[in-house]
Amino acid sequence: MKQMMRSTAMLLAAATILSGVQGRSIAASPETLAQVTGTFESYASYDLPTSAVKVVATLEKFIPRLKALTVRTVDQSDDGKSVYLTMEDPKNPESYASLEFDLGTGLLMGYQVPIQEAASGKRETYEFIQQRVDQLVMEIYGSEKRKMIGEPHYYSDEQDEQDEQDDPIDSEFTFHVSTEVFYPYLVNGLDLEGTDYGLLIQTEADGDIISISLNIPNLQGTNVPDPKGVLKQDVIKKQYFTPSSFDLGYFREGYAGTPELLYVLRSLPVFDATTGKAIDSMNGAVIEDNRRNSVNNKKITLTPQARPLIVNNELDASKILFTMFGVDTKEDYARYYKHEYRDELEYHWSNEFPNFGSSGVSVNPTTGQLISAGVVTQSPEIPVNLTRDEALKKAISFLEPYALTTSATMRVEIDERVRPIQLTNWMKEVEKKEKGDDKDLEQIYNFTFYELHNNVPVFNHYYNVNVNGASGKVEHFRTSLPMKEIALPDVKLAATEQQASEFFIKNVPLRLSYRWPTYYGVKGPELKLVYTLDDSKGWPYVDALSGTLKWDE
Known part of the structure; x- marks a missing residue:
């Protein structure tokens, strides 16, 4: 169940250099490269640093196909x-590589080849990719530079690439799987988390390297607190793992693969390691730690109508979008595509800037059962600014026509995407200068409705409804239902929330790292030392029926 997924975009390390470059052709091998560089004295400022020449030689050895790019x-x-x-292939203009080096040090900052260059169709194991990438890092950057980055994190990344030659109204997409390996930048030996600072290497599923990006932060003028001044882990643990930190709930297929009743962490807060206060993970502002506020968790009663949500084709998908969101796919959008990924078949419509907007439906490709549907629209000129209660009523009225008869009594969990924060002085100064993106300021209410069994929520049985408080409209719907009925265990608890809390305090470590607060895209004047959950050993949970702490690896 633990997934290391990371949403990313393709790195464009030096893609812009392919057009309009007033450069000069040089030879393929590093030896010839050095000779040719020396013959162009009038272009001396364009010479590759000696260390960069060595990197090219290393890449040619590590990725032999680069030798054809003469x-x-x-x-x-x-x-x-x-x-x-x-680097280009004279026989094939679509075969090239783009590299970027620091002119002063010769350090490789970026490398990229087209994805289609590396697609062999073969899938290698994480172990193979890990070994290959680690070897590449050591050969290119050496042991000293390796010390500036931390331990690697591995992510599976699935992307769609559109053929730009196709008719934009009915475009085809190719689909591939790649792996990303990220080495976070180290400050005082600690990860600088929550940023893209560090070394990111992307490989194809076969382990072939398709991009490298090194991003080093400029910390000049930035206050960096000393780790020696942090609070002890045990102090923060007692705040992090309180009884109210846990939710008791059923999982149809638990960590062991069978129905389970578990205590799980309901959220993953970030705590300032020097003050012990909960803070916003992005801007570092102090926030209220209300993980189990009764206002945010309610038991409600619905009037289910159980209308079927079956989509067999494009026409069915269009009808669903019109019924749910009032959009006309033929009138409102210029582009359409359909593709399958991650066991979901997606129908998608969109427009590009300035009339940006999109809508889509994803379904089970075998049964046609709807999984999700949503729209993305431009911000309203005159916002209606729904309150939380008004938004909840809107979500309930949207859900009732589609809710199953088993969903008459549910627990709803309410998450407000925009919460009041305590602005610090630097944030106030930023607000004076930056208007920001109005869409980012819109209040989005996220409602998750869970079915109940023995008055306990079944976390696999849910409906999710997002309401835009500014427009007053539902923007997204997702559900895991209907599902085949299975027998769930009776509620015979061998542990309480208090005991779950004690298990975690005693056995689950926290992770100390740096964060760089950001507000409206502006970096704050100081880094923050923070404590977060350390999941390097696995994902911790408490089996409520056996009363034991377990780890999902």
Whole structure:
């Protein structure tokens, strides 16, 4: 159940250097490269640093197909800090590699090849990819530079690539799986988390390297607190793992693969390691730690109508979108595509800027049962600004036509995407200068409705409804229902929430790291030392029927 998924975009390390570059062609091998570089004295500022030449040689050894890219062009950035190398195949213009080096140090900052260059169809194991990437890092950056980055994190990444030559109204997409390995940048030996600072390497499923990106932060003028001044873990644990931190609930297929009744953490707060206060994970502002506020968790009664949600084709998907959200796919959108990924078949419509908007439906490809549906629209000129209670009524009225008869009594969990925060002085200054993106400021109410069994929520049985408080409209719907009925265990608890809390305090470690607060895209004047859950050993939970702490690896 533990998934290391990370939403990413393709790195464009030096893609722009392929057009309009006033550079010069150089030879393929590093030896010839050095000779040719020396013959162009009038272009001395465009020479590759010696260490960069060595990196090219290492890459050629590690990725032999680069040797076929014999047409090579060097260019320098406008600010004079970077040098770019473009490597092209004279027989195939679509076969190329783009590299970026730091002009002063020769450090490799970026590398990219087209995805189709690396797609062999073969899938390697994480162990193979880990070994290959670790070897590449050591060979390119060496043991000293390796010390500036931490232990790698591995993520599975699935992407769609659209064929731009296709008719935009009915476009085809190719689909592939890749792996990303991220080494976070270290400050005082601790990860700088919550940022893209560090080394990111993307590989194809077969382990072939398709992109490298090194992002080093400029901490000049930024206050960096000393880790020696942090509170002890045990102090924070007593705040982190309180009885109210846990939810008791059924899982149809628990961590052991069978129906289970578990105590699980209901949220993953971030605590300031020097003050012991809960803070916002992005901007670092102090927030209220209301993980089990009765206002945010309610038992409600619905009037289910159980209308079927079956989508067999594009027409059915269009009808669903019109019924749920009032959109006309033929009138409102110019682009359409259909594709299957992660066991879901998606129908999707969209427009591009300035009339940006999209809508889509995903279904079970075998049964046609709807899984999710949603729309993305532009911000309203005159917002209606629904309250929490008004938004909940809107969500309930939206849900009742589709809710199953088993969903008459439910527990709803309410999450407000925009919460009041205590602005610090630097954030106040940012607010004066930055208007920000109005869409980011809209209040989005996220309602998750759980079915109950023996008055206990079944976390696999849910409906999720998002209401935009500004527009007053539902924007997204997702459900796991209907599901085949199975026998769930009786509630015979061998542990209480208090005992679950004690298990965690005694056995589950916290992780100390740095965060760089950001507000409206502006970095704060200081880093923060924070404590978060350390899941390196696995994902902790308490089996409520056996009364034992377990780890999902």
